[in-house]
Amino acid sequence: MNSHELFHTLHQLSRHLTNTLNEALKPLGLYGSQWSVIFVLKSKGSLTQKELCEYLFVEAPPMTRTIQRLVKQGYVLQVPGKDKREKLIQLTDVALKMFPLWEKTVIETNQSLMKHFPETSQEELFHLQKSWLQQLL
Incomplete structure (x- = not known):
């Protein structure tokens, strides 16, 4: 396989999956990018914006917009960290209550x-994705 086919196919698949998730979450008032932030915060606890950016491989400007939207929706809070310049992002009680429905x-x-x-193919795909991601990190 030519490398451009790999990138092209992955890009198409990524766009399709993103659009499908966005459509599923739309009635609940979320986008996939917001779900990603909520999921990480639920899994890992409070994080700084920089830590969220690094973990999700998202640049600061789009992450700032996503966090601002989540703050307006009442799903996250920005609380002061140890350093005055540092703000921790954390889920609100409202988000914790909504989490099971989103999930x-x-x-x-x-x-x-x-x-x-088939289930064996699903498991193999999941294993390949995790292995590949670990190699890239």
Whole structure:
């Protein structure tokens, strides 16, 4: 396979998956990018914006917009950190209450996308993705 085919196919797949997730979350008032931030904060606890950027491989300007939107929606707070310049991003009680509904929607969307693959293929795909990502980090 030519390397441009790999990048082209991954880009198309990524766009399709992103759009599918956005459509699933739209009735709940979220986008996939917001879900990613919420999921990481739920999994790892409070993080700085820089830590979120590094973990999610997102540049600062789009992360700032995502965080600002989540603050306006009442899903995250920016609280002072140890350093006066540092702000920790953390989930609100509202977000923690909504999390199971968002997670259910994401899981159902994932299952819908994967339903045509045998379970062994799904497990292999997940393993390959995790292994590849670990090699890149």
